[in-house]
Amino acid sequence: MGETKMVTTDAAKLKLRIKRKAFSLGIHMLGVAPVERWAQDPHQTPDFWPQNIWPWSRNVIVMGMQLFPSMIETTPSVVYSELYNTTNQLLDHTAYRIASFLNEEGYRAHFFPRDCYGDISALVKRPEAAFSHVLAALYAGLGTVGMNHTLLTKKYGSRIRWVSVITDAELPPDKLVKTELCIRCQACVRVCPMQAFTPIEGQIVAKMDKHKCALCHQNLKKEFHYPCGRCIAACPIGEDKKRYRGKAITPEGILHCQDFGAADAGQVKPKALSHTS
Ligand code: SF4
Ligand code: SF4
Secondary structure, three states, rough: OOOOOOOOOOHHHHHHHHHHHHHHHHEEEEEEEEOHHHHHOOOOHHHOHHHHHHHOOOEEEEEEEEOOOOHHHOOOOOOHHHHHHHHHHHHHHHHHHHHHHHHHHHOOOOEOOOOOOOOOOHHOOOOOOOHHHHHHHOOOOOOEEOOOOOEEEEOOOEEEEEEEEEEEEOOOOOOOOOOOOOOOHHHHHHOOOOEEEOOOOOOOOOOOOOOHHHHHHHHHHHHOOOOOHHHHOOOOOOOHHHHOOOOOOOOOHHHHHHOOOOOOOOOOOOOOOOOOO
């Protein structure tokens, strides 16, 4: 697949303008998926496919923003929780602007907000969202799905969140990533407090008990530590972690960040940091 579809120069120019605009608004990765890819490699029932919800849709522009590894390593914590919320807001705002830009250019366009399940209590009852940005990012050639059910990317590993703009604009599609990025190290499996993953022999993507995962999130929300994200933090794929050369945060620093909001807050006193003792 990939760049097999003939595209006009105008389409290529429009994609470039979208990219420039998105990157100037803080987006880190962007790819374009033709809606036909949902049917060519189906991972969900047709009621989830964009072309069956909005028949005019032609392409999905998927945009990602990184989660800083030095913050997500504190998870579950208020620090990661705030990062998660901020990233979500930025993504939605950016997607709104890109859709609006396309409207002004004369195209049909809108965005599918990130989570789309309402509240965590709804996710416990039905652990799925109205739209999978992970699948959209896969179809947009931004990475491959790892054992932990997230999209792995070369640059940011699992530590990137996605939003999607749906449009009828003609745009050059991005090539799919052919080489699997997941190395099956099972770090995500080991770190999960709910044992939600069961690796399957001969397959990359593990069986996942999404209900168990949702229950974990529900408990963390009471402590303002939602979401969990341990399986994302633990994944060794990505150039983002290399920047810290294995020292993104101290163990005492993790305890410090986890203390705030916790049910037993103030009771676990982090040991003095070596450079301050
Ligand atoms: S988010 Fe947490 S509970 Fe859910 S699968 Fe990942 S590690 Fe397990
Ligand atoms: S932690 Fe290891 S097994 Fe899990 S998704 Fe990342 S590379 Fe794959």
